[in-house]
Amino acid sequence: MSTTSQKHRNFVAEPMGDKPVTELSGIGETLGGRLCESGFDKAYVVLGQFLVLKKDEELFRDWLKETTGANAKQQGDCFNCLKEWCDSFL
Amino acid sequence: MFSKIQTLLGDANMVKLAHDKYQSTYLMNIRDTNQNYSKKISQVGNPTSHSYSDYKTKSTMAAVEDLTNQELAEELRNLGVSPGPIIASTRRVYEKKLMKLRQSGGGEPLIQKYQPQTYVYQVKICRVLNRSPWADLKRQPDVDHRPNLRNRLQVNQSQQAGGGGGIPMIVKIFLLLLVVFFVYLVIVNMDPSSESNIPKSLPGDEV
Numbered sequence: 001m002s003t004t005s006q007k008h009r010n011f012v013a014e015p016m017g018d019k020p021v022t023e024l025s026g027i028g029e030t031l032g033g034r035l036c037e038s039g040f041d042k043a044y045v046v047l048g049q050f051l052v053l054k055k056d057e058e059l060f061r062d063w064l065k066e067t068t069g070a071n072a073k074q075q076g077d078c079f080n081c082l083k084e085w086c087d088s089f090l
Numbered sequence: 091m092f093s094k095i096q097t098l099l100g101d102a103n104m105v106k107l108a109h110d111k112y113q114s115t116y117l118m119n120i121r122d123t124n125q126n127y128s129k130k131i132s133q134v135g136n137p138t139s140h141s142y143s144d145y146k147t148k149s150t151m152a153a154v155e156d157l158t159n160q161e162l163a164e165e166l167r168n169l170g171v172s173p174g175p176i177i178a179s180t181r182r183v184y185e186k187k188l189m190k191l192r193q194s195g196g197g198e199p200l201i202q203k204y205q206p207q208t209y210v211y212q213v214k215i216c217r218v219l220n221r222s223p224w225a226d227l228k229r230q231p232d233v234d235h236r237p238n239l240r241n242r243l244q245v246n247q248s249q250q251a252g253g254g255g256g257i258p259m260i261v262k263i264f265l266l267l268l269v270v271f272f273v274y275l276v277i278v279n280m281d282p283s284s285e286s287n288i289p290k291s292l293p294g295d296e297v
Contacts, residue, residue, distance in 0.1 A: 054174040
């Protein structure tokens with residue numbers, strides 16, 4: 001059985017549409033607020049950044065840390081969430 | 091009395107303002123000096139990677155902030171990375187990546203992640219070889235068109251730089267032989283016919 005959270009499972013179960021950035025696994029109110037300040041107000045914008053970084057884990061985690069101050073767990077959760085979403089829908 | 095306190099407070103405020111202004115200019119100078127210093131450091135490059143400095147072009151010695159997007163992408167490609175589009179939102183992470191790669195002597199840590207088995211074995215072999223007198227011959231600073239080989243050599247350098255306190259192979263082999271010897275003793279003594287090996291009493295003892 002995987003060790004993903006309910007939030008992760010909810011996100012990767014369907015196309016993200018217009019979901020807000022706080023629906024991403026690992027992104028709560030605080031980090032979501034910081035992302036919105038930087039212009040990343042929807043999950044698909046963060047997806048855009050993820051894709052522009054060519055789905056590279058190290059670069060994406062680095063970017064997330066730079067932009068929001070996310071810790072290692074949050075970085076990992078967000079990366080895995082987007083990666084799995086891409087595997088299913090992209 | 092009260093007015094005296096007021097003037098004192100007023101003076102204190104002025105002193106504080108002056109102190110703040112001094113502090114901010116002082117800190118700004120410090121920051122500028124640090125920025126210039128760090129720029130210089132990145133310009134000079136990592137001293138341990140001097141063997142590759144011969145064929146480094148002029149652009150590689152520039153600070154990462156001064157490179158254009160194309161030049162930054164070129165630098166990253168030279169170090170084995172395949173960068174995506176370098177735009178406003180991605181530029182910062184690519185700059186950091188380039189600085190990290192330069193500091194580690196042009197190593198490629200990602201290869202380690204993707205090919206753990208064979209790569210670690212090759213690193214070990216190369217590390218053993220690099221400690222030999224043939225190290226200088228082996229570490230050729232040629233710009234060949236085999237990025238994998240070059241990257242492996244580059245990471246070996248960084249590996250070597252970081253792993254100078256490791257146990258040498260010969261000591262490991264010696265310890266292994268010691269352990270094998272003890273195991274042999276145990277097995278020999280466990281053998282049923284080995285009672286003859288164990289004396290019932292020591293020759294010197296008389297009950």
